Amino acid sequence: MRNTATSPKLRLSGVTKSFVAPRTGQQTLAVAEMSLDVQTGEFICVVGPSGCGKSTVLNMIAGLDKPSGGTIEKDGQAITGPGADRGVMFQDYALMPWQTVEDNVGFGLRHGTPGRDLSKDQREQRIAHFIELVGLRGSERKYPHQLSGGMRQRVALARLLANGPDILLLDEPLGALDAQTRHILQAELLRIWGETAPVSERKTAIFITHDIEEAVLLADRVVVMSSHPGRVREVVTIDLPRPRANTARTNPRFGVLVEQIWSLIRDEAYRAIGGDTPQAKPTEEATA
Amino acid sequence: MKTWTQDTPAFALMRNMALPVLLGLLWQLWAMTLPEGSPAPAPLKVFESLGDLLVGGGLLSATAQSLGRVLLGFAAASVLGIALGLLMGSFAAMRENLDPIIESFRPIAPMAILPIAILWLGTGTPTALAIVAYASFFPVLVNTVHGVSRVDRKLLLAARTMGMSRLTILTRVVLPGALPSILLGSRLAMGVAWTAIIAAELAVGSKSGGGSSGGIGQMMFVFYAYNIDLNAIVVCMAVVGVVALLIDRLFRSAERHLIPWRP
Amino acid sequence: MTLPARSPVPGGPVASDPAQVRRRSWMLNRKLWVSLRAFGVFFLVWWLLHLWNGNPLQLPSPLKVFEALWGLLRDGEIASHASVSTLRMLVALALSITVAVPLGFLMGLSRRAEDLIDPLVEILRPISGIAWLPLALFIFGVGDTLPVFIMFYVGFFPILLNTIAGVRQTDPRLLAAARTMGVGRTALLVHVLVPSALPTVMVGIRLAFAASWAAIVAAELIGSPSGLGFAIEWYRQLLMTPKVFAFILAIGVVGYLCDLGLRALQHRMTPWAEGTGASS
Numbered sequence: 141m142r143n144t145a146t147s148p149k150l151r152l153s154g155v156t157k158s159f160v161a162p163r164t165g166q167q168t169l170a171v172a173e174m175s176l177d178v179q180t181g182e183f184i185c186v187v188g189p190s191g192c193g194k195s196t197v198l199n200m201i202a203g204l205d206k207p208s209g210g211t212i213e214k215d216g217q218a219i220t221g222p223g224a225d226r227g228v229m230f231q232d233y234a235l236m237p238w239q240t241v242e243d244n245v246g247f248g249l250r251h252g253t254p255g256r257d258l259s260k261d262q263r264e265q266r267i268a269h270f271i272e273l274v275g276l277r278g279s280e281r282k283y284p285h286q287l288s289g290g291m292r293q294r295v296a297l298a299r300l301l302a303n304g305p306d307i308l309l310l311d312e313p314l315g316a317l318d319a320q321t322r323h324i325l326q327a328e329l330l331r332i333w334g335e336t337a338p339v340s341e342r343k344t345a346i347f348i349t350h351d352i353e354e355a356v357l358l359a360d361r362v363v364v365m366s367s368h369p370g371r372v373r374e375v376v377t378i379d380l381p382r383p384r385a386n387t388a389r390t391n392p393r394f395g396v397l398v399e400q401i402w403s404l405i406r407d408e409a410y411r412a413i414g415g416d417t418p419q420a421k422p423t424e425e426a427t428a
Numbered sequence: 429m430k431t432w433t434q435d436t437p438a439f440a441l442m443r444n445m446a447l448p449v450l451l452g453l454l455w456q457l458w459a460m461t462l463p464e465g466s467p468a469p470a471p472l473k474v475f476e477s478l479g480d481l482l483v484g485g486g487l488l489s490a491t492a493q494s495l496g497r498v499l500l501g502f503a504a505a506s507v508l509g510i511a512l513g514l515l516m517g518s519f520a521a522m523r524e525n526l527d528p529i530i531e532s533f534r535p536i537a538p539m540a541i542l543p544i545a546i547l548w549l550g551t552g553t554p555t556a557l558a559i560v561a562y563a564s565f566f567p568v569l570v571n572t573v574h575g576v577s578r579v580d581r582k583l584l585l586a587a588r589t590m591g592m593s594r595l596t597i598l599t600r601v602v603l604p605g606a607l608p609s610i611l612l613g614s615r616l617a618m619g620v621a622w623t624a625i626i627a628a629e630l631a632v633g634s635k636s637g638g639g640s641s642g643g644i645g646q647m648m649f650v651f652y653a654y655n656i657d658l659n660a661i662v663v664c665m666a667v668v669g670v671v672a673l674l675i676d677r678l679f680r681s682a683e684r685h686l687i688p689w690r691p
Numbered sequence: 692m693t694l695p696a697r698s699p700v701p702g703g704p705v706a707s708d709p710a711q712v713r714r715r716s717w718m719l720n721r722k723l724w725v726s727l728r729a730f731g732v733f734f735l736v737w738w739l740l741h742l743w744n745g746n747p748l749q750l751p752s753p754l755k756v757f758e759a760l761w762g763l764l765r766d767g768e769i770a771s772h773a774s775v776s777t778l779r780m781l782v783a784l785a786l787s788i789t790v791a792v793p794l795g796f797l798m799g800l801s802r803r804a805e806d807l808i809d810p811l812v813e814i815l816r817p818i819s820g821i822a823w824l825p826l827a828l829f830i831f832g833v834g835d836t837l838p839v840f841i842m843f844y845v846g847f848f849p850i851l852l853n854t855i856a857g858v859r860q861t862d863p864r865l866l867a868a869a870r871t872m873g874v875g876r877t878a879l880l881v882h883v884l885v886p887s888a889l890p891t892v893m894v895g896i897r898l899a900f901a902a903s904w905a906a907i908v909a910a911e912l913i914g915s916p917s918g919l920g921f922a923i924e925w926y927r928q929l930l931m932t933p934k935v936f937a938f939i940l941a942i943g944v945v946g947y948l949c950d951l952g953l954r955a956l957q958h959r960m961t962p963w964a965e966g967t968g969a970s971s
Contacts, residue, residue, distance in 0.1 A: 202871055203871075204867050204870065204871070221870075222867070222870040222871045222873075223871070223873055224871070224872050224873035226871065227871060227872070228867075228868065228871040230864055230867075230868060232864065234862070234864040234865055234867070234868035236865060236883070236886065236887075237963040237964075238886040238887075238889070238961070238963050239886075247869070247872060247874075247882075248872030248873065248874070251869075251872075251874050251878045251882050252869070252872035252873035252874040252875075252878070253872070253873030253874075254872065254873065283962070283963050284963070285963055299872075303872055303873075443806055443807070444806070444810045445810065446807060446810075447807050447808060447810060447811050448810055448811050448814060451811070467829075469826075524725050525725065525728070525729050525732075526729065527729075528725070528726040528729040528730060529729055529730070529733050532943060532947075533943070535901075535904070535942075535943045535944075535946035535947045535950065536939060536942055536943040536946070537904065537905035537906075537907075537908045537909075537942070537946075538905070539905065539908040539909040539912060539920070540908045540920070540923060540939050540942050540943075541939070542912065543912075543923045543924055543926075543927035543935050543939075544927075544932075544935065544936075544939070546927065547748065547749055547927060547932060547935075548749055548750075622819070623819040623821055626819060626821050626822055627819075627821040627824075627909045630821065630824055630825070630909075630913065631909065631912055631913055648822070648824075648825045649825060651825065652825035652826075652828060652829060658826065658829060661825050661826050661829075662826070664822070665818050665822045665823065665826065666818070668817070668818055668819065668822040669814070669815075669817040669818035669822070670817070672817035672818070672819065673817045676817070
């Protein structure tokens, strides 16, 4: 019998991923020997320079891709493919352009596994509830091309939540939004995730971002990756108190943590944009 | 969505030909079950017919005749189409005024013009040329206008500031800039022209009692109505297809050579 | 505790701003005026040419043509020929769609199917529908089947090619998203692939219509006892040139109207795919 208090929700053991170029047969190691334990109710952020394999890892956890080596286990069982228990929010939202907001939010409930045991009424109720939750009531009949980026984002979030997954996988979900909308949605995300609720009621979330401040704001732990090949450099525990939405940024510890993480990837980030790494400058820009 | 595991050229060729060859075999077998004097076409007889028509049957000359008409009609239509297209593309007033007329004629198929062409020009080569020219005109025109619209405005401004005359700008800046679209329009026009000539020759052949129109289309009609020979018809059909393919490939490679800067 | 329901970003259907509405109607009026003027000039030139030509059998006056047109409309002859042609057109289009779309999905999804069937398609495609006329005449004889067959053949290829393209360019992210919601294979096909490919398929249908409508004239001219194509040839033989012109006009108008109808259908069925329309 497993002791559920200590066994992780998600466990990556020695996961590697290599890609083979179809014509040349050349192998590239994208992810090397990654191991990570994620506990139930944890909010994990993954940061790292471009090309460090963050999205690849997420895809493997989602079951959209298979690891070349190592195992990924959820609740002690190996992952064999995609499923509604691991919901994904994609970078470009992946909304069905031919469906209204309501249809999109209800897509999984109506055509996939989440809604299987629900009656039609229960499904409709659920859809309405999550549309309301993300603040889109009144827009149910709109099509994605009629919505702004922020609204599309919220539709994707509502869809994700409506399917009731126990692990949330979010791939740079706020990347395409302007800073103000991003701040609003970060607060919303924390609220929906259950920041004000006890740990046992929170969902498990893995959130990819290249915005270090965002990562420090949201996460319980930040996984810092480096690239070529992708691997975990360090896992930084964020000991800021919750709820954070309105208080974290003014906490002096916030800046220290951001700087700590930035210093881990600074060199690689500079290299990624083709520049030389500066030597020991007193003040640096903290943006990734 | 798996791919075949073996990818050698020989295997690829076999795989490509599998279905056509199979169908050909079935066709031949079916034809062999028919009574002796049946006019139905059969693959072996078609090949025989091909041989006959090539040697002394006039296949090559008929093809050449059709092609000649296509080229002539296409050339005439292109000159007019490109010139008009350049003007219409550059001068909004012209485009505005001519557009309604041109857009009204576009849904009228080349073949619909045929009876009028026969009334005016009789049942010989001029009629065929007229149909081909009408058919080729629109793709060339439409694509030329589109090509002009895609010329970078800044290039035009730069030319004006260098004191180039309007005519020089047209020929030295606009024309090369619109060239990709013009070539595309030409390729489409040739395809349409080839179809049109066959249709015109067929129709004229059928109306003038297998008269003097000549060409592949007329040859096909003769084999339908006079010296009934379905195998020969199939040979002609194949020739139509092969020529269409060759024209298309030729124009595509011309496109690649003339505009190497285009990806 | 909910977020504001509306973002301060434009994103709705037609603007209800009165200034824009006014401008739009002014532009339409202007377009109408220019068209009328262009046609006016066209008819004037036609009439002058008619006078100069002097042979009413070759180039009748525009007035005579309109007279003929009016007469034909009144006694229903245009309507009957037009409906015959249009009916054949619809039947042929329906057949093309029924055969080409499923085949297109098969070939788009399965590399094997495509490798097998594509060579045959590529061999047949350059052989224009018109080239099939003599053989088809032999098989079907003069009548209804011939035009329908030719049109089916002509319309088949654009629809097939476009369906394959539509399936191929389905955004793989959408498929991935659906799979992460536990959507099964059948539902993936019906609820993701089909709607995703639909805009491209509709474009193919419009292209098929344009090609078929051009082919119907030839088919009816040579091989049918009725229809618009037959009519123009019939009246030519009778040397009733104004009626020939009138029917040619009818061909153009019916073709244009059908395309409008298809465009409207396209808009209704795939409202999210603006800007992918092809003008026929």
